[in-house]
Amino acid sequence: MMEQKKDIVWRIYIMYMAIALMALAIIGRIFYIQTVEDEKWELMAKEQSIRQQTIGSARGNIYSSDMSLLSTSIPMFNLYWDSKVVSQDSFFKNINDLAIEYNKLFPSETASSFKNRLKNAYSQGKRFYLIRKRVEYAQLKKIEKMPIFRMGKYRGGLIIEQYEQRKRPYKMLAQRTIGIYNTYLKKYDVGLEGAYNDYLEGEDGIRLVQKTSGGWRTLNIIDENIKDPKNGRDIITTIDINIQDVAENSLYKEVSKHTADWGCAILMEVKTGEIKAIVNLTRDTANNTYHESYNYAIGASMTPGSTFKLASMIVALKDKKTKLDEVISTGNGNITYYGSRMSDSHDGGFGDLTVKEVFEHSSNVGVFKIILSAYESNPSKFIEGLYELGINKPLGIEIKGEKTPFIKDTKHKNWSKLSLPWMSIGYELTMTPLQILTLYNAVANNGTSVKPSFVKEIREVNKVVKTYKPVILKDKIADQQVIDAAKSMMEGVVENGTGSLLKSSPYKVAGKTGTAQIYTGGTYRNNNYIASFVGYFPADKPRYSCIVVVYNPRKGIYYASQVAVPVFKDIADKIYATELDIQKNELPWKTAELPNSKIGFGSDLKLVMNDLGYQNDYLDQNEDKWLYCYQSDSSLTVRQREVTADLVPNVKGMNVRDAVYLLEQSGLNVSFIGQGKVVEQSILPQTKLIKGSGILLTLNEL
Numbered sequence: 001m002m003e004q005k006k007d008i009v010w011r012i013y014i015m016y017m018a019i020a021l022m023a024l025a026i027i028g029r030i031f032y033i034q035t036v037e038d039e040k041w042e043l044m045a046k047e048q049s050i051r052q053q054t055i056g057s058a059r060g061n062i063y064s065s066d067m068s069l070l071s072t073s074i075p076m077f078n079l080y081w082d083s084k085v086v087s088q089d090s091f092f093k094n095i096n097d098l099a100i101e102y103n104k105l106f107p108s109e110t111a112s113s114f115k116n117r118l119k120n121a122y123s124q125g126k127r128f129y130l131i132r133k134r135v136e137y138a139q140l141k142k143i144e145k146m147p148i149f150r151m152g153k154y155r156g157g158l159i160i161e162q163y164e165q166r167k168r169p170y171k172m173l174a175q176r177t178i179g180i181y182n183t184y185l186k187k188y189d190v191g192l193e194g195a196y197n198d199y200l201e202g203e204d205g206i207r208l209v210q211k212t213s214g215g216w217r218t219l220n221i222i223d224e225n226i227k228d229p230k231n232g233r234d235i236i237t238t239i240d241i242n243i244q245d246v247a248e249n250s251l252y253k254e255v256s257k258h259t260a261d262w263g264c265a266i267l268m269e270v271k272t273g274e275i276k277a278i279v280n281l282t283r284d285t286a287n288n289t290y291h292e293s294y295n296y297a298i299g300a301s302m303t304p305g306s307t308f309k310l311a312s313m314i315v316a317l318k319d320k321k322t323k324l325d326e327v328i329s330t331g332n333g334n335i336t337y338y339g340s341r342m343s344d345s346h347d348g349g350f351g352d353l354t355v356k357e358v359f360e361h362s363s364n365v366g367v368f369k370i371i372l373s374a375y376e377s378n379p380s381k382f383i384e385g386l387y388e389l390g391i392n393k394p395l396g397i398e399i400k401g402e403k404t405p406f407i408k409d410t411k412h413k414n415w416s417k418l419s420l421p422w423m424s425i426g427y428e429l430t431m432t433p434l435q436i437l438t439l440y441n442a443v444a445n446n447g448t449s450v451k452p453s454f455v456k457e458i459r460e461v462n463k464v465v466k467t468y469k470p471v472i473l474k475d476k477i478a479d480q481q482v483i484d485a486a487k488s489m490m491e492g493v494v495e496n497g498t499g500s501l502l503k504s505s506p507y508k509v510a511g512k513t514g515t516a517q518i519y520t521g522g523t524y525r526n527n528n529y530i531a532s533f534v535g536y537f538p539a540d541k542p543r544y545s546c547i548v549v550v551y552n553p554r555k556g557i558y559y560a561s562q563v564a565v566p567v568f569k570d571i572a573d574k575i576y577a578t579e580l581d582i583q584k585n586e587l588p589w590k591t592a593e594l595p596n597s598k599i600g601f602g603s604d605l606k607l608v609m610n611d612l613g614y615q616n617d618y619l620d621q622n623e624d625k626w627l628y629c630y631q632s633d634s635s636l637t638v639r640q641r642e643v644t645a646d647l648v649p650n651v652k653g654m655n656v657r658d659a660v661y662l663l664e665q666s667g668l669n670v671s672f673i674g675q676g677k678v679v680e681q682s683i684l685p686q687t688k689l690i691k692g693s694g695i696l697l698t699l700n701e702l
Helices: 002-035 038-049 088-105 111-123 137-143 191-195 241-257 305-318 355-360 364-375 379-388 419-424 433-444 480-496 565-578 580-586 602-611 617-621 656-665
Strands: 050-055 069-081 129-136 158-167 205-212 215-221 234-237 262-269 275-284 289-291 327-329 334-337 340-343 352-354 455-460 463-467 472-474 510-520 523-537 544-551 626-632 635-640 669-673 677-681 694-700
Touching: 069 137, 088 111, 088 137, 129 137, 241 262, 241 275, 241 289, 241 544, 241 565, 262 433, 262 565, 305 355, 305 364, 305 379, 305 419, 305 433, 305 480, 305 510, 305 523, 327 364, 334 364, 340 364, 352 355, 355 364, 355 480, 364 379, 364 419, 379 419, 433 480, 433 510, 433 523, 433 544, 480 510, 480 523, 523 565, 544 565, 565 580, 656 669, 656 677, 656 694
Parallel strands: 669 694
Antiparallel strands: 050 205, 069 129, 069 158, 205 215, 234 455, 262 275, 262 544, 275 289, 327 352, 334 340, 455 463, 510 523, 523 544, 626 635, 677 694
8 A cells, every 4th residue: 555655756756857948948948039039030020010011102293384383182081090009088078178179170970989989999909990081181180189199199099090082172174184093004194294294203202101900000110210201202294274264164054055075275485385275075974064074185096188289289289280279160060070079168169269269268179170180190299299388297295095097098998089179179088186286387487387285394493304395296387488488378368268267356366167077987978067267376477276166066056166166265365365476566555545554653553554565654753753644646655643741642554462562551441342444443542641531432443
């Protein structure tokens, strides 16, 4: 019995010894890991709980030529909440006030709903609970001042994730040309946003983030940024926002009036090729409204129709196949050639016309006869002449989507005996509106063809890093004699022909109308038309060229003179009204009647009058006086408006800014009604001045 007890005790001792040795081994291993292998295991822990995260860069801005914002990135925020860091006392003491304040800022969610959401998140110990997405900066500033949240990230639990959202302050204005984000491709691929993406997008940065119970979040940022983000560069475009606005409103009015399928308008600066305005409107058949969804100006391959007659006539004039005073018999306005009938729009025809008159009245029969007579035996010569103008090649603009012109040669599979005459009047070929405009702009530019451009500069933090200069596509499309003849024909269109609506304008216009049938289903449709007008102004000193296209106008009106010309006129009128140097060139002020000026400060009047070409010694000597001007016996007369210190000034005839300034300087409290210049003042001029008195001014535009 004793032997058995001794055996059991021995075994127990052995077991205790084994356990003790194992404990010592574990303790030793722990000590070894914590001392000798400390750095190794710490590194492994970091590798499993820390990773790199991208810091997005801010995309560059796109500006108009006057530095108005066309596209910009604004900061937006997603808000989350870490309930674990908020003490119980703080939470239940402030949750009611927080819910009320939150409801005031976001009325779409009731205070009770928001309160219940946070209470549930708090009870469940949520570490990354979504508060709200797409919060604007101004809203964020208010949220940061609310109860609980104002205690900061580590006591109030508010977690802020920032991202950039692209905004266009002018909404639809030039939207397609500016460019939009392709959600399918997840990138900018159209417009200026796509063309200059490499400049705009910037370079992302890198930071370290730690894993939390809610996943990989920016809850705990471990270190400073590994790489700071570099924001994108800014693009300064050629777009003039004021002209763009007029062009869009005018085109919208016309396409809506005629329920057209689409319309576009482009304004180009003659010397530089800079695009100052570009509008593309597509009809939404569901509600008969229009929006920018496709850039027709650069991507629409269309039948140019009569606007192509300029190219035909330039080729014939270059080859000396005709001259402007040659007489062409257009008869009754009908001609049949190889079984195909061609007609003029004018009932009964035009009879005998000079070549210049053929162009002015847009006689299809006349152009048909001119080109057929010159090139029937050698049509390749005509095609070569067109190619020499450079109109068979794309312009190579930076914006994606330009269609290649289709101007076939005699070897094309679809060439026929009818191709020569039909091409001469703008059929059996296609060009984009911008390509057509570029040809007309070359004529306005004395034969020099320049590439259309949309961007003036690239800037980085207001420092110019790249400047775009005009690019010449062709030094001379024709000699000066031919260019002068082309200009004469286009001026005649406005003076005597189909563009006569522009004849009454105070500035001189040259251009060409075009009314072409639409080619669909393998045939040209009689009831579907493209109305267009393309030209330049002022005609004697061309500054701008412009094209307007209205596709498939309905309501029974489809001639370009009725549909496209009014838009051209609105755009040109806007420019004429705002650019005084054009007015000075067109209407010499020294021979015109000068309206009496408002009373103004001498230095201001001198600036205006000098710009209008008037010089006056009295103006030079009295820049610090209140003056007014009027024309007397074809000369400029200047008079002074006396201001006496203790008498109420006479401000009649002044603009409101100057009147208020002068009266307030005298110590009077000013109020006014109406608009324009001052016609009445409640305290009579030259009466004793009592400082602090109120004076009411009555304004009138007349």
